[in-house]
Amino acid sequence: MIFDKQGNTTIVYQENISLKKFMENLNRSYRNIKNDHLIINLFSFSKISSNDVLEFLQISNKHRAAKKSFVLVTNKVEYDQVPDEISLVPTIQEAKDIIEMEEIERDLDL
Numbered sequence: 001m002i003f004d005k006q007g008n009t010t011i012v013y014q015e016n017i018s019l020k021k022f023m024e025n026l027n028r029s030y031r032n033i034k035n036d037h038l039i040i041n042l043f044s045f046s047k048i049s050s051n052d053v054l055e056f057l058q059i060s061n062k063h064r065a066a067k068k069s070f071v072l073v074t075n076k077v078e079y080d081q082v083p084d085e086i087s088l089v090p091t092i093q094e095a096k097d098i099i100e101m102e103e104i105e106r107d108l109d110l
Contacts, residue, residue: 013041039095042074050081071095
């Protein structure tokens, strides 16, 4: 698992692995990154569906409950195919923009 820390945000990705193994590694490593905003880069998966994205719902809810952003990045699933509780965008830049907007909302207590 690769962690690219940029300030208070960590981009997480891994090459050549199954989604199940990726989730196991993410859950095992979570305590080390739980205080950062997280961008989960899913571009290494050649096939990913909206059902696969739902695998991240529990960890997303847990992370967001701790007032931290959790954003998935893939262009293989449309954002309107997943529940509103999951932030899904097609690019890393859009993920960074989402985090910035969510930080402003938290600062304004919205």
